[in-house]
Amino acid sequence: MLKLHYNLEKVSMGLVAAIIVAASIGGIVEIAPLFTIDETVEIPEDMRPNTPLELAGREIYIREGCYACHSQMVRSLADELDRYGPYSMTSESAYDRPMLWGSKRTGPDLARLGEKYSDSWHVQHLLDPRSVVPASIMPSYSWLDQDLDVDLIKDQLMTLAKLGVPYNEEMIKQARQDLFAQTQPDSDFVEGLNARYGERVAVRSFDGDVSRLTELDALVAYLQSLGQLTLQPYDLFEEVAQ
Incomplete structure (x- = not known):
């Protein structure tokens, strides 16, 4: 085998051809299963896509590079289950474009972060991490206390719908309205928001200021949704534990 490799090194084009063949085999092995992904990933009945506000928060999460220090995938290892809870399921990321599983854990994994801490804790943690x-070693994100840009939210839902995320015409049409409604519990539009995304959607002023819609509102709403889009992992975890 070593002799064959040694001889290949003498013929540059032969070595290039061998590399292409090896890479092609590896690529086929990785890509082929993706053609059957619809058959292998069963989406839970209670699974929902992100609301417009959560989606806006997800975009801020990506913009600020949070994924570089935080993963969003609990592995099926005993110490991770003890610390974070149920291991992550493929179906939970079915609507993620792009996925944010990550592998770097400068900070803790966030896959089960939703509703673990209060909104005020998240706000304070983002503005002044060391105060809580x-x-x-996380930097301060004090600039997030600025008005949220909502001009592109409908276009974002339309784009994701084309990529397979189940946003229907009504969701896209009411995107801007639903975005504001999620931070205004007394709004007449909350009922429509719940009808489109379900009763488990958190509806409240996430940054504590009902007079403004800020990037803090959006990011905290997203963080509180992590691990909450479906309850299937928790149900399965309890069944196994019993």
């Missing part, structure tokens, strides 16, 4: 976690 003294040993934190």
Whole structure:
């Protein structure tokens, strides 16, 4: 085998051809299963896509590079289950474009973060991390206390719908309205929001200021939705535990 490789090194074009063949085999092995993804990934009945506000928060999460320090995938290892809870399921990321599983854990995994801490804790943690976690090395994101740009939200839903996320025409049409409604519990539009995304959607002023819609509102709404788009992993985890 070593002799064959040694001889290939003498013939540059032969070595290039061998590399292409090896890479092609590896590529086929990785890509082929994707053609049957619809058959292998069963989406839970209670699974929902992100609301417009959560989606806006997800875009901020990506913009600020949060994925570089936080993963969103709990592995099926005992210590991870003890720390974070149920392991992540493929179906939970079925509507993610792009997926944010990550592999770097400068900070803790966030896959099960939703509703673990209060909104005020998240706001304070984002504005001044060390005020709630003294040993934190996370930078401050004080600029998030600015008005949220909502001009592109309908276009974002339309784009994701074309990529397979189940946003229907009504969701796209009412995107801007639903975005504001999620931070205004007394709004007449909350009923429509719940009809489109379900009763488990968190409806409240996430940054504590009902007079403004800020990037903090959006990002905290997204963080509180992590691990909450379907309850299937928790149900399965309890069944196994019993």
